[in-house]
Amino acid sequence: MELRQLQYFITVCEELHFTKAADRLGISQPTLSQQIKVLEDELSTPLFDRIGKKIRITEAGKLLQQYSTQMLRDLQNAKMSIAELQVNQRGTLRIAVLPSDLDYRMGAIWIAFHQLFPNVRLEIVPTIEIHDMVIEDKVDIGIGLSGVLDRRMVQVPLSTETYSLFVPSGHGLTQRVEIELEELLQLPLILYPVGFVGRKLIDDCFQSKGWKVQTLMDNGSAASQLQLVKAGIGFSIHPHVLLEDLPDDQLIAIPIVNDAPVRSIELLYRTDRYMSAAAQMFIELIQKHFAHNTKTSSSL
Template sequence: MDTRNIKYFIAVYEHLHFTKAAEELNISQPTLSQQIRILEAEFGTPLFDRIGKKVVATEAGHLLRQYGEKMLQAERDAKSAVKELLSGDRGTVRLAVLPSDLDFQLVPLFVQFKSKYPNIQLQVFSTIYVQDEVLNHNVDMGIGMKGPADKKLVQIPLGSEPYHLFVNSASELAARKEITLEELVQHTIVMYPKGYLGRDLVDKVFQDEGLELHTAMETSSATSLLQLVSAGVGATIQPKELLSQFPIRPDIISIPITGPRPVRHLELIYGADRFIGSSQRQLMNWLMDFFNNRFLNP
């Protein structure tokens, strides 16, 4: 069994269609079928059930997918380690971050990083499913909300950040120095839809206080939420430092929430079984310094 056949198997597993998998791999369908039969003969059990034109993974297929991904990742890690040994500060780093942090916080950092390490290719992916992207080996590391301890991950705390109320400078609330959750339920609020990390975090704090947050409008983008605030549609509850790097909306004012309030805890994560090369390590150090400075010097 070699990793080439594992790649063939995973392509079929993901598509559950031999012709589509063959097209992705740029090989013929008969060649792909033959390689899968070789794997099945080696394991002594079918990896897929073929019911007419329908392909379904067997229990053995599910197991092989789990361990096969680890084999492919180990191969990638080995190649990365040798490549970096020979090339120095080179390589590719794949990073997953929350959309609002990418849009409003991290771009200046990435510009500085690229200036100092021009030979490192940085690929940044915006997603609310940071942990899943890391666990599925789609990225090398991620920055997201703190999750439960997971032995498959290395989880490095980056700090905590309270949520504030963002209001239009012409709003009746603009002169307030602080505001409570009880008062917020009386005002027009625009937020992310339910199911988004930031929305669920805010909702839980309200629920813990026996309150319910009602929204006038919902959108999945922090940029669009701020546009709604700027247009006077409503106020929004967002992380305190959302506009610290890009104060592009002087018409928006941030008001602290007093008493029980939403707080997000951020962490940097990567796979516990991953090889972390020099390029990844350089970016990790920059990210940890950035967040440490931000939270220690608000």
């Protein structure tokens, strides 16, 4: 049994189609079929049920998929560990971040990390599919909303953040210490479009009261939303700590009372992933950043 055969086998498991798997591997379909047949002969059991052009993984195939996937991942981790020793912290660190104010707030983290590891390339991936990208090994670390506990991952709680109404500094509402959730229904709101995680949190909060949010404008950029607020076009709703990361004397954040939207943030990575010194330092920077914001926010 060769590693190459296992890689072929795993690709067929993922595609469930020999021609597609062969195209992905860059080999001919007959060559792929032959290698799978050699593997089946060695194990004395079929790994796939062939039903016309469709295939299905057998129970034996599922077992081999489980063990071979772990074997190849362990090999990749070993290569990464050795490469780290050889090239003195080079390579790429892939980070998935929720596309909202969250990635907008993390500029200081990217700068601090680059100063510590100038030879490590950061690949920032904005996505709402944080969990899936981590599990499928498409990124090394994910930062997003807390989810259901998954034994395949390490899930590190970072913060719990309440939302506030963001208003321009010259507006009459800036005299308010807090604002009722129901009052927001009468305001021209500039929010993320439907389908964004941040928008769903807000919509769910209002819907729990039997209310529906009406927006003046839907805008997918946190930076653009804040510019529109400063221009007096409307108001927006964001985590209160956003102003801690981006102090701006043209904006005021008024806490929302009576069941304000709340979100919990977590950092996650696979339990079986090799974490380089650079990755471990990135995690430490993230934890310190959110711990500082949580402490500052609680003192407001």
